[in-house]
Amino acid sequence: MVDFDNVNLKDFKIENIPDSGFYIRDFISEKEEQELLNKVYSAPKPKWVTLKNRRLQNWGGKPTERGMIAEPLPSWLKDSIFSKFSQLEIFNNCSKFKLPNHCLINEYESGQGIMPHEDGPFYYPTVATVSLNSYTILDLYKRRTEEKLNLEQNVTNFIPEFSLLLEPRSLLVLQDDLYKTYLHGIEERKSDNLSQKNIMNLSDDVNSDAILERSTRVSLTYRVVEKVMKVGIFKKNT
Numbered sequence: 452m453v454d455f456d457n458v459n460l461k462d463f464k465i466e467n468i469p470d471s472g473f474y475i476r477d478f479i480s481e482k483e484e485q486e487l488l489n490k491v492y493s494a495p496k497p498k499w500v501t502l503k504n505r506r507l508q509n510w511g512g513k514p515t516e517r518g519m520i521a522e523p524l525p526s527w528l529k530d531s532i533f534s535k536f537s538q539l540e541i542f543n544n545c546s547k548f549k550l551p552n553h554c555l556i557n558e559y560e561s562g563q564g565i566m567p568h569e570d571g572p573f574y575y576p577t578v579a580t581v582s583l584n585s586y587t588i589l590d591l592y593k594r595r596t597e598e599k600l601n602l603e604q605n606v607t608n609f610i611p612e613f614s615l616l617l618e619p620r621s622l623l624v625l626q627d628d629l630y631k632t633y634l635h636g637i638e639e640r641k642s643d644n645l646s647q648k649n650i651m652n653l654s655d656d657v658n659s660d661a662i663l664e665r666s667t668r669v670s671l672t673y674r675v676v677e678k679v680m681k682v683g684i685f686k687k688n689t
């Protein structure tokens with residue numbers, strides 16, 4: 452396990468990719484992973500939103516152009532994670548909030564994924580993702596205007612510039628150019644041949660020719676929504 456008292460986010464910088472990506476293996480323990488999974492799967496059924504290629508839970512409020520009516524994040528989403536975010540100063544550049552106020556939970560069954568996309572303007576430009584239960588491969592694409600305009604139609608023509616292996620219990624942080632000018636996505640596959648991918652964060656103990664089988668993956672995507680609205684209590688004039 453990482454000794455978070457004695458490390459700096461810079462120690463985990465992924466080399467030879469645009470600024471900035473950080474990857475921490477074993478960010479949480481197996482016990483913490485299991486506790487988080489138990490909580491995710493004990494959420495009330497209506498909390499799940501089912502999409503064509505994944506399910507999700509939204510925690511912290513719904514970000515909109517006018518702002519987000521913020522709801523406090525439940526303690527189980529913070530307990531094993533926020534002290535490490537603080538120690539690593541992951542969200543410290545955000546002048547308003549030093550810790551995330553929003554978490555999107557995605558569940559991908561084997562064979563499911565997410566189209567290349569940007570996280571967009573509702574969020575402060577840092578995203579921190581914890582992976583649970585299965586690995587996946589995140590593909591990074593340089594944004595090009597013509598591709599952006601025809602994103603849905605042209606998606607099969609997209610070639611990722613590079614990819615990142617996200618192992619269970621790991622943390623990925625994307626900031627700066629990687630947040631602002633790159634799209635990220637996960638191909639809909641049941642297995643991945645690592646030799647066919649340009650993976651930039653492979654550790655020495657991972658075989659670069661391995662074929663990995665995906666199982667169900669749950670990701671916790673932590674972000675800051677800077678524009679928040681207070682719920683007003685309107686009094687009727689009499």
Ligand SMILES: O=C(O)CCC(=O)C(=O)O
Nearest residue numbers: 555557565580635670672
């Ligand atoms: O599951 C992931 O790692 C990516 C999630 C994502 O890109 C999103 O929720 O916008």
